[in-house]
Amino acid sequence: MFKFTGTIKVIQDTQRISDKFQKREFVVTDTTSMYPQDILFQATQDKCTLLDQFQANDNVEVSFNLRGREWTSPQGEVKYFNTIEAWRIEKQGQSQGSGIPSSGPSAMDMGAAPLPGTAAGSDDDDDLPF
Secondary structure, eight states, X not given: OEEEEEEEEEEOOXXXXXXXXXXXXXXXXXXXXXXXXXXXXXEEGGGGGGGGGOOTTOEXXXXXXXXXXXXXXXXXXXXXXXXXXXXEEEETTOSSOSSSOOOSOOTTOOSOOOOTTOOTTOOOOOOOOO
């Protein structure tokens, strides 16, 4: 799980791809660096409605998963695609928002979160050698 903060630039309408799949794309701009980046996210299925409460120029924090897949063309050429799939969107500065409760790494921190009971500095006395 990753998080990204920025300003909403564009929110597209929901696209119904098939009877069982729908998606909604939106762009968030990161303006914290010298070279602003426009990042395309997608929300799928029931997460499409999360965007109903937002509009362009809202400052948000997006929680997302990075997805990848392989595709072989009819000519046999193999290509790879990435998708940035949003599952939670919060207005900047809110403690409660849409989607699943916040936890895990933040601000694009790709480090592993400690497992329960294995937090660094734990005072547990155990006899395990590791």
